[in-house]
Amino acid sequence: MHAWEQIQKTVDYIEEHISEEIKIETLAQLASLSQFYYQRLFCRLVKKPVNEYIKLRRLARASEALFNREEKILDIALDFGFSSHEIFTRNFKSAFGMTPEEFRSKPVRLNNYVKPQLLLNYTLVDENVPLITDGIILEITRKRITAPQYFAGLTAEEPIEQMPGGGGTGIDTLGALWDSFHAAKAGIPGIQPDGAELGVTFPGTRKGCYRYFAGAEAVPGSDSGDFTDWVLREGEYIVCHFEAEDFEHLVMDAVYKAHRYLFETWLPNHSMNVSPFAAERYPSHSPDTTSMEIWVKPV
Template identity: 65%
Template sequence: MHAWEQIQKTVDYIEDHLADELRIEALAEIAALSPFYYQRLFSRLVKKPVNEYIKLRRLAGASERLISSQKRILDIALDFGFSSHTSFTRAFKQAFGMTPEEYRGNPVRLNNFAKPQLLLNYVLIDENIPLITEGIVIEISRLKLTKPEYFIGLTTAERIEEMPGGGNTGIDVLGILWDRFHHQKSKVIGIMPEGDEIGVAYGSEKAGHYSYFAGAAADSEETPDGYVSWKLSKGEYIVCQFEAEDFEHLVMDAVYKAHKYLFETWLPKHQLKTMPFAIERYASHDPKTTKMEVWVMLIE
């Protein structure tokens, strides 16, 4: 068994036992490693210490439960392994900048630490061959765009370390931008009613930040006042298509794993260079949507 498989066994075990006491010694035994080497290997592969990872996954589950159920906050805290209302509130506020009561009263999108699929760091697939892993199907292909496409939307800048999927928790600034765009979308002249939507991460002139565009397909490159445009230039693209069980997992989990696989595994191992932007392309943000794509443009 590869080292990453041993760690993945414990990641899976943790996910199924978030309400239980989870001891380093017991997890190390599952991985067939010494406690010292287990903690060292876990931190290297998961990018978080074991106990910190457990806390973040408990917070992720609890934050979902706060919105999806009417259970008392104390009961939710106990369901996810917190010893008291006080310890849960302290951990929640440290991670997200608000208390569980404030979050339940005024829900916002949150960046949670996703459960990793470590095989995405090591398994290489050929083009047009699907890779199936827990809850996700990924397939990579090439596409030649013969004419430019235009999009109208809004932009924001965010600190690089706060980028979703980067490991930090907090309020999901990009989700708020999408909510704002969708609130205005029907009134924007030039947007095609049934056109695709895209989110684009690209460089920023502001040090330590990146820029993000959220918008929808337009019938021309004319840009209404108060909005910005994005031109998808003609050329050759690598397209990473992926599916998840539902829309929430698609945009809050699968998209980050697809990015990680494409940029940290697939492209480097194929020695391909791309332009400095990444495009997330959706048919729509409808809750029934379970597929999306990440596009990158090849540098010839």
């Protein structure tokens, strides 16, 4: 068994026993490692110490449960391994900047720590060969566009450390940006009502920051006024297509795993450099949407 398989086994165990007391000793035995080497290997592969990872996954699962207003917050805390309301509240506020009560009364999208699928770090698929793993289907292809494609929308800039899926916690500001775009979409000149939507990550104007564009297809040559324009230039692109069971899993889980696989595994193993942007292409943000694509341009 490969080292990553031993750690993945314990990651799966943690998820299945998230509401129970989880001891390092139990996890190390499951991985057939000493506690010392298990903790070193876990931190190396998952990028978090074991106990910190368990806490973050408990907070992620608890934050989802808070949407059920019929369940008491204390019961949710106990269900996900927190020994008291006070401890749950302290950890929740430290991670997200608000109490569970504040989140429940005024829900926002959160950056939660996603359960890793370590297989994606060690599996190299060929082009046009689908990979099925951990509830997602992923495939790498090439596409060529022969004419520029135009988009109009909104742009935000924030510290790289707050990037969703990067391992940090807090409020999902990109989700708020998409909400703002959809609220304004009908009034943006030139927007094509049934056109694709595009989210683009690209370099920021300040050190340690990145920018993100959220928009939709626009009629070529239209004046978008005070809104931001983005052009997907003609040429060949590497496209990572992926699917999930529903829209929430698509945008809150699968997209981060697909990004990581494309940029940390597939592109480096093909010695391929790309332009400094990644475009997430959605048919729409409808709850019925279960697939999307990440587009990058080889250089």
